[in-house]
Amino acid sequence: MSKKGKTMSKTNLDEINRNIYDIKNKDEYDFKIKKGLTPEIIEEISNQKNDPDWMRDFRLKALEVYHELELPTWGPDLSELDMSQIATYVRPKSKLNNSWEDVPDDIKNTFDKLGIPEAEKTSLAGVGAQYDSEVVYHSMKEELIQQGVIYTDMETALQEYPDLVQNHFMKCVPVYDHKFVALHGAVWSGGSFVYVPKGVKVDIPLQSYFRLNSPESGQFEHTLIIVDEGASLHFIEGCSAPKYNKVNLHAGCVELYVKDNAYLRYSTIENWSKNMLNLNTKKAFVGKNAKMEWVSGSFGSKISMLYPMSILNGEGAKTEFTGISFAGKGQNLDNGFKVVHNARNTSSVVNAKSISKNGGKCTYRSLVRINEKAKYSKSSVSCESLMLDDISISDTIPVNDIQTDEVEVSHEAKIGKISDKTIFYLMSRGLSEEDAKAMIVRGFAYPISKELPVEYAVEMNNLINLELEGSIG
């Protein structure tokens, strides 16, 4: 029995290959902006992207804000980030295509190995693939086009749907939010635009995959999703990069508008390389009786500061956050969730988990704010942290700001190691200690993996196995 357990685990490990994330293509590009941040560089990006005037002005203003704002005085140390050494725009040697056959071989091979075209055939209604600063592939099923769904890259959206973009672009996440949002506003490139018309239900998920190949560069994709009244959508975001010796930066921005009675689920499996600083910002405006669900798995990055946020503006709006972070050696994952209740009868449910091992640090940082007008609102937060050794760190830093009385707010957190009794029980049933621990960790992550589409749940379990390999037992 023990042998059987061991074999099962090995089979799982054999199924995955870390190398797929670490495929390093030659740093070839059509255009790479010089390193640094100056108005001239911003103008050059704007020229390269053929921006309309308002966007050019917006970028320059955002750069000013970037210089005005300070680095955060809390959280992980970002002193190693030297913007003078980062190229903020790298255009790959590929135009936007709607057939994988037209994508250059080396780029297509990378996405092939990441399983994107295969997933598109089997389980997705549309796919966008970004390589460095530009989207190289975008496609969506015909029936969704006929229903009026728009799924395209941001640059195309800016040209073809200017009013829709201008009315929503960085209105949900204003450039003053923090320094890296301002940076994003100045240098953003790529990303996806989705519009789901009133009442349209998109049953099969759309997925955008972001791949950063170029060393000493940044990726600043902008995702803007509008789910109109009564419509629904599941959107999946994936990201990865090969590992380099020097720092790479990801400062993307996700703006989600979930209109009255609409539903949006936004799932992310983030597996950036461990030289990446992931300073991403995600925020959703949620309308009357609408529902916003976040599902998030955070495995990669050297440093991550990521706190998706729901602003419940409409009466009866709901949000749920289900997330897991897994920090290994050299990683500092400072993740969490923020919710602001601005209307009556709103509710939020948070289920956050973290695992730290081999000296990794996980921090859960959050905000639940219930404003004066949000009477009869409810919030329930649960967070659990698992420590796999005594050289790792796990912190929980939640803030609950309650400004009225007719509310129910609860927050629970616990921290600890894998129970010896549970390991003993599983070992008495024939599992090796290593397999027993791996099974417990997978069970710990199950509430998150069950929320993902099956192939992403498998990917997440594979990532967990991979992270656990050699670290326990």
Add this chain to the structure above:
Amino acid sequence: MIKLNETPVRTSRNFNINNITLENVDIPKEVGDFKKVQIIGENSKIKMNEECSEISLNYGLSDFFTNQVKQKANQKIRCNVESKTEKELRIYFDFDEENLQLVDDIEIIANEETKATIMIKYEADEKLACFHNGILRVVAKKGAKVNVIFMNLLNTNSNHFMAIENEIEEKAKVNYCIVDFGGKNCITNLDSNLLGNFSENRIHTIYLGKEKQLFDLNYRGVLRGEKSNLEMEVQGALKDNAKKHFKGTIDFKKGAKKAKGNENEACMLLSDTAKSLALPMLLCAEEEVEGNHSSSAGKIGEKELFYMMSRGFTFKEAQKLMVRAKFNKILQNIKSEGLRNYILKEIDERLE
């Protein structure tokens, strides 16, 4: 404008909880005499106005407030516990028109295998505008047991600043029952260091805010000893425009194997203009520990209120009963029935 009571770990500035900023607080540059101190119990343990140990707090409200006690304390009390005693030692500070400013430095040293219960009470007439800045240090040496009953019954016109520091050695226990009711600004910093193996610290607090009272309670427990055990239980109620910040940190340091830390904070909101801000933190650098925290805020249950009102109580009476019931859990730790009743009467009066 003064900034004080910084959290042990900072979080986003937008969350407005890293520290507290006070404006228009009258802090006396020179501190007058304070003579209304009463000590009841075994006086031989007490040394009044002798030099206490050099103050060097690990944490504290801020350098300014620590230095004021260092340089200008008008009451210094050192209590050296050398035996096991069941009898309470009571220290009362009563503010009146001639005793309006108190800067006190209290040190309790419980020597090995000793036991003591010490009650400290600050009280002021309703209309006086008093100032209190105090430091209380408790050292519990190996096997010592110290119970501290700390009562802040100042009025809502006064300012109350308090820093408490505990050092708890092997197998020593320090239990607190804190009643924090007073102060226009009630700012408390409590820092417990569980240094020894099997050391224990229980902190049980009730707070009750009314009018425009502001509470900023910053508690930190640092667990270093193996099998050390920390428990924080904080129950509060806020009415009118009262506002509370509770910052509770359980910090497991490397080496604190099999340590346990539990923190529970619950706030009853008795009006729709009362505000509760909570930051229950868990910091952990040791694998083999058990840490839990929970925090809740909300109105008193409508069903319970309805039940009591259907039994003939008015809304106000029912509300008082509910608050008393929640607080009683903590007040049970006070053995003296007379003292418990005294606090319950105070609760009733403040809820009027």
